[in-house]
Amino acid sequence: MKTGIVGLRRVGKTTLFNIITGAAAPTGPGGKVKAHLGVAAMPDERLDYLGRLYEPRKITAATAQFVDMPGVEPDEMKESAYLTGLRLVDALVHVVRTFRDETVPHPASTVDPGRDAADMELEMILADLFQAERRLEKLDKDLRKVKDKDLLAEQAVLQRVREFLAGERPLRELTLSPDEEKRIRGFTFLSRKPLLLVLNMDEADVAYLGTAVDHFGLTGWRDRTGVALTGVCGKIEEEFSRLTPEDARTFMDDLGIPEPGLHRLLRENYRLLGLITFFTVGKDEVRAWTVRRGTTAPEAAGTIHSDLEKGFIRAEIAAYDQFVACGSMPALKERGLLRLEGRDYVVQDGDIMLVRFNV
Ligand SMILES: Nc1nc2c(ncn2[C@@H]2O[C@H](COP(=O)(O)OP(=O)(O)O)[C@@H](O)[C@H]2O)c(=O)[nH]1
Ligand SMILES: [Mg+2]
Incomplete structure (x- = not known):
């Protein structure tokens, strides 16, 4: 990212x-x-707090x-x-x-921040409009030769995109279905x-x-x-x-x-960017990791090391706030707040994670 x-x-x-x-x-x-x-x-x-508590080497x-x-x-x-x-x-x-x-x-x-913000936004909208129009012209030619289903779908979403941009609105505000979203992702439109x-x-x-x-x-x-x-x-x-x-x-x-x-x-x-943080803790290292919101436990484990994703068995998870409230990992365990989560678990912001794996 x-x-x-x-x-x-x-x-x-x-x-x-x-x-x-x-x-x-x-x-x-x-x-x-x-x-x-x-x-x-x-x-x-949170990282500062965990660092003070564990006093790791790193x-x-x-x-x-x-x-x-x-x-x-x-x-x-x-x-x-x-x-x-x-x-x-x-x-x-x-x-x-x-x-x-x-x-x-x-x-x-x-000095006029409102003007500068609006000018830049408009330039991005125009750059996107130019790009959408160029692609639509090409699609038009291709579709005259063969009525391909994917090309027709792309044309339909780009027509919506063009109309929206022509109204001087940024594509961030255009609601698209996941399928439409996928079809325009490759354009990496600026105003989106x-x-x-x-x-x-x-x-x-x-x-x-x-x-x-x-x-x-x-x-x-x-x-x-x-x-x-x-x-x-x-x-x-x-x-x-x-x-x-x-x-x-x-x-x-x-x-x-x-x-x-x-x-x-x-x-x-x-x-x-839709990013969240999870933590790993220990005497060697206390570390904050970045993943996209919606990442599953094995995928998150994979950001640490690919072996952890391949050999993922389960994750021990402590929510940060509960961890702080308990003051230590043993105290957290004692109160039954250390959770065992499987492959489908979606990692939450602030999770402290220990991956159990086998390679
Ligand atoms: N007075 C003032 N000058 C600033 C400020 N930020 C940057 N500058 C000055 O503006 C000039 C341009 O800054 P620079 O960071 O190179 O701007 P850039 O062209 O946008 O990368 C430099 O001489 C900076 O010292 C600020 O907040 N106040
Ligand atoms: Mg500069």
Whole structure:
């Protein structure tokens, strides 16, 4: 699973990417740059708690992959190289600028996050429409030669897609049957990808962090299918990332910030992607693992090691909250809360799992 960070030039994409992934990609001017790939460790208080309890040799966080895309002007989005890169990602983080800084010129010369969010959305809709139309033309030709049943089904769903896009609506909001969904999956339409709008805010606006969406006029983006919003202060986050966790905590308390904005960003991204976390614990390692919501126990075991999936017998599962309430694994067992689950069990967010297997 990979998330693309998109947006206009000089909105703070690379600044945020660097803090999230610990990379040191060049920020600031530099014209057209290539995409950067990085991995973020998912912040998780549950993992911290389990780490303190088990004191293992190693604590491993779940991870999320990000691609810092080069900045574009909306009208450059049609360039095929850019679109090809974008089609490969599973979700989008669109960074829109709300910070004011005379030394950092805005490509549209005024700061207007609502306009920038809408412009980018429209460009994605148009790119999808172009793609759907091209395919429909080809289908039309092919269907004149032979009335293939699959091609007819594809044509029907693409006609719905075209109509929807022509109404300037993103495909996220189009309800499709599982069969229709399967037929258009290969197009990797941009306006169907989950979207996290990130408002990159001025240090001076830190008081608006909790209310940024309304304060900056993006209320209309709330409650849209597949869309989430969050505000961060890129400059402040950059300072946090240079401090020890203790100093960062003190600094955040002074500013009245309950948690780093980047944690929220990472959590929202994870949620939009439909991902959940399960844990494995022990003296050697306490680890958080990422799976899609709906993953069964043997599939989850397979993310740890393929042998665990092949030789899966059953899983011992403890729900995180019950584990915390009991305070330890023996106490949990004593109260009969350690469950034995079979092949059909669907892993839940926060499950602590021990796989019984035989190879
Ligand atoms: N004042 C201010 N400047 C920022 C902020 N975030 C980024 N910048 C500056 O804006 C410029 C462009 O940032 P960069 O991360 O390279 O933007 P990108 O082109 O979107 O990747 C750099 O000089 C950053 O230091 C912010 O929150 N506030
Ligand atoms: Mg950049």
